[in-house]
Amino acid sequence: xxxxxxxxxxxxxxxxxxxxxxxxxxxxxxxxxxxxxxxxxxxxxxxxxxxxxxxxxxxxxxxxxxxxxxxxxxxxxxxxxxxxxxxxxxxxxxxxxxxxxxxxxxxxxxxxxxxx
Amino acid sequence: xxxxxxxxxxxxxxxxxxxxxxxxxxxxxxxxxxxxxxxxxxxxxxxxxxxxxxxxxxxxxxxxxxxxxxxxxxxxxxxxxxxxxxxxxxxxxxxxxxxxxxxxxxxxxxx
Numbered sequence: 001x002x003x004x005x006x007x008x009x010x011x012x013x014x015x016x017x018x019x020x021x022x023x024x025x026x027x028x029x030x031x032x033x034x035x036x037x038x039x040x041x042x043x044x045x046x047x048x049x050x051x052x053x054x055x056x057x058x059x060x061x062x063x064x065x066x067x068x069x070x071x072x073x074x075x076x077x078x079x080x081x082x083x084x085x086x087x088x089x090x091x092x093x094x095x096x097x098x099x100x101x102x103x104x105x106x107x108x109x110x111x112x113x114x115x116x
Numbered sequence: 117x118x119x120x121x122x123x124x125x126x127x128x129x130x131x132x133x134x135x136x137x138x139x140x141x142x143x144x145x146x147x148x149x150x151x152x153x154x155x156x157x158x159x160x161x162x163x164x165x166x167x168x169x170x171x172x173x174x175x176x177x178x179x180x181x182x183x184x185x186x187x188x189x190x191x192x193x194x195x196x197x198x199x200x201x202x203x204x205x206x207x208x209x210x211x212x213x214x215x216x217x218x219x220x221x222x223x224x225x226x227x
Contacts, residue, residue, distance in 0.1 A: 006159075032213065043120075043217035044160075044203075059214060090159050094213075102148025102167050103207055105215060107159035 002027035004108040006091050012114045019078040021111050023091030031093040033074040034105060035066055038088040086115045122204050122218035129194055129225050137189040137221045139204030147207040149187050151180050154201045194225045
């Protein structure tokens with residue numbers, strides 16, 4: 001069965017510091033990978049997705065970046081954190097879908113980031 | 117603009133008291149509608165994918181249905197362990213891979 005891991009589980013960082021969040025998926029090959037953010041009182045928002053190694057698409061402009069150095073590894077980074085970067089960061093994966101079909105996404109346990 | 121509206125925002129039920137959660141959506145075409153359960157401090161847990169109007173899916177005490185404008189999540193004889201936030205999301209052909217989430221319904225089931 002497939003398993004998705006995220007670390008760290010919680011993180012408290014000062015404004016202006018760098019960030020690196022990691023996500024790995026086990027039990028599947030060539031998954032699509034996603035980074036979402038869930039801010040308090042708001043729905044989940046897609047930040048980045050990747051359909052393959054080195055292929056990253058950004059959904060919203062921001063000071064965050066993503067990388068996919070290996071097939072089942074997805075990293076979310078920032079050079080300088082802002083207060084507004086605080087939130088619950090979720091990694092997700094899906095099996096590449098058939099043309100026109102639904103894209104069921106499975107979420108990891110999340111990372112709670114607090115920027116002070 | 118695609119929109120997903122969930123109601124009610126919060127629901128309190130007694131154990132065994134059946135009810136339904138609503139998810140209304142406006143999208144230009146529907147690729148899929150998804151239901152998730154989210155416990156506090158955890159990632160969303162996948163429940164159902166619905167694809168076409170008239171479709172129904174069941175899992176234990178939960179049943180999800182889909183029409184052209186809304187989806188219902190029916191909870192039959194709920195137990196306290198069903199307490200969670202239930203999230204609805206839609207995916208449209210022109211939204212790429214993004215799931216457009218509603219704000220969720222917070223369900224509390226009391227003994």
